[in-house]
Amino acid sequence: VYGTVSAQGPTRARLDRDAVARTALELADREGLAALSMRRLADALGVGTMTLYGYFRTKEDLLDAVIDAGYADFEPPPPSSSFRDAARELIFAARAVLQRHPALVEIRGAQPTVRQRAYRITEAAVGALMDAGFTPDEAARAFRVLFDYVFGYALVNPHAPSDELRREAHASLVALPPEEFPALTSMAAEMAEAVGGGDQFEYGLERILDGLEARLALSASATTASAGAPAARRRRTGRRAR
Amino acid sequence: VYGTVSAQGPTRARLDRDAVARTALELADREGLAALSMRRLADALGVGTMTLYGYFRTKEDLLDAVIDAGYADFEPPPPSSSFRDAARELIFAARAVLQRHPALVEIRGAQPTVRQRAYRITEAAVGALMDAGFTPDEAARAFRVLFDYVFGYALVNPHAPSDELRREAHASLVALPPEEFPALTSMAAEMAEAVGGGDQFEYGLERILDGLEARLALSASATTASAGAPAARRRRTGRRAR
DNA sequence: ACCTGAACACCGTTCAAGT
DNA sequence: ACCTGAACACCGTTCAAGT
Numbered sequence A, B: 001v002y003g004t005v006s007a008q009g010p011t012r013a014r015l016d017r018d019a020v021a022r023t024a025l026e027l028a029d030r031e032g033l034a035a036l037s038m039r040r041l042a043d044a045l046g047v048g049t050m051t052l053y054g055y056f057r058t059k060e061d062l063l064d065a066v067i068d069a070g071y072a073d074f075e076p077p078p079p080s081s082s083f084r085d086a087a088r089e090l091i092f093a094a095r096a097v098l099q100r101h102p103a104l105v106e107i108r109g110a111q112p113t114v115r116q117r118a119y120r121i122t123e124a125a126v127g128a129l130m131d132a133g134f135t136p137d138e139a140a141r142a143f144r145v146l147f148d149y150v151f152g153y154a155l156v157n158p159h160a161p162s163d164e165l166r167r168e169a170h171a172s173l174v175a176l177p178p179e180e181f182p183a184l185t186s187m188a189a190e191m192a193e194a195v196g197g198g199d200q201f202e203y204g205l206e207r208i209l210d211g212l213e214a215r216l217a218l219s220a221s222a223t224t225a226s227a228g229a230p231a232a233r234r235r236r237t238g239r240r241a242r
Numbered sequence C, D: 001a002c003c004t005g006a007a008c009a010c011c012g013t014t015c016a017a018g019t
Helices: A017-031 A038-045 A049-054 A059-071 A083-100 A102-110 A116-131 A136-156 A163-174 A182-186 A188-196 A200-227 B017-031 B038-045 B049-054 B059-071 B083-100 B102-110 B116-131 B136-156 B163-174 B182-186 B188-196 B200-227
Strands: none
Touching: A017 A038, A017 A059, A017 A102, A038 A049, A038 A059, A059 A102, A059 A116, A083 A102, A083 A116, A083 A136, A083 A200, A102 A136, A102 B136, A116 A136, A116 B182, A136 A200, A136 B102, A136 B136, A136 B188, A136 B200, A163 A182, A163 A188, A182 A188, A182 B116, A188 A200, A188 B136, A200 B136, A200 B200, B017 B038, B017 B059, B017 B102, B038 B049, B038 B059, B059 B102, B059 B116, B083 B102, B083 B116, B083 B136, B083 B200, B102 B136, B116 B136, B136 B200, B163 B182, B163 B188, B182 B188, B188 B200
16 A cells, blocks of 8 residues: 555665765765665665665665765865965865765775765866966876875775774784884884874974975976966966966 | 695695785786685685685685785885975875775775784884974874875775776766866866876875975974974984984 | 585676566 | 566585585
């Protein structure tokens, strides 16, 4: 007696690709990518397993949509006046997405990502870098350093820093044989702090920004000498770049 | 008629944990982590599937040994006189391991790594950093930046740079709508180069080293002002650190 | 003691049958 | 037209039987 009002089953919203993908993302974030099976996802949605194949040709197709759903959460920060602030805000926003959706990092390990929404981060970042005076070539390279760092940090440190992580790291370090690991065993406390410490990400980001700023100063003075003021790309809010 | 001399089956070396782990690593590197199943591995070794459980309690146990087998390939470079050279050599050696064994990156995405052989890289790196004058706290943090960068690079760019990669990246960039991605579409060539270019890794490493060197100069002068010469840790070849 | 086939509870996906 | 159960070729692992 198919009722008209009451919702039966775990989830009874009208299904479409996006709704399925969002539920899949939630499942993978919560229990890990390995827990995301077509059968479990169908159960969570209250439909038969094969119903999912009406929305996605294969599981790979579903994972693409999951990536898209994850990057939809990226919110470009408001433009900042200084290069330093703009870059910092952007990288923090990018890290926030990967932290909220660890599944994105897990999936990236299995296949390259070329989803349009993922490129929104790239667009915002290279835009900011060129606004700061980087040439297109340098902006592309600088972006990749920052991006690789954020991904690497997320991969190596998938969980938020915690006392428990610190304790575990410390325990595994002091268990090493000192003859073979003289430095590590002598500085186990400092290493454990760097593994599970709350401001390690910021430390690394500041060092990279130092390096990029030094590079910018160099190339800016070179540009000034040969062709006047640096770049002066139209503001990001403008429609056409260059 | 069980012969005494001739080898039958795909592999007929005496089996032990290490031999099994090395075959598993080879399989995962060649065909991806997903291809490494207990059944396929047993076939490759010419034994019954359940035989493997005589060497490893679970698949997770096997993967730990696979990680260990991968990091066994790390060869610490000879000590260099300058901080810059030492760090560069070390990071290149670390990247070489991850490039030869992409399975290490794939596995890391699924679970944290705490294998003794993996710590050899850490030991060599923090040793070099402290030799250069970093305090234990700064050495731990600086190491993590470099380490996260190497891992991030390996995760984002699992294949060696190639013309094909560059072409694919370029194609997906120029396909983006210019109104939404003004910067990216205007610099597609530069971005494609940074994705598949041969010296992108080096570019990023140099920027990070610039940032770390600046930091070292700062803390060294602070140390000099307050306590004389910087650190002067005993050479890494010495047994006791501090 | 060592090795391993059968079996169980899972996968992704094809195919044909239900409405 | 849409949905989905049965079935197939895979998983990791337990258990009991083979030598």
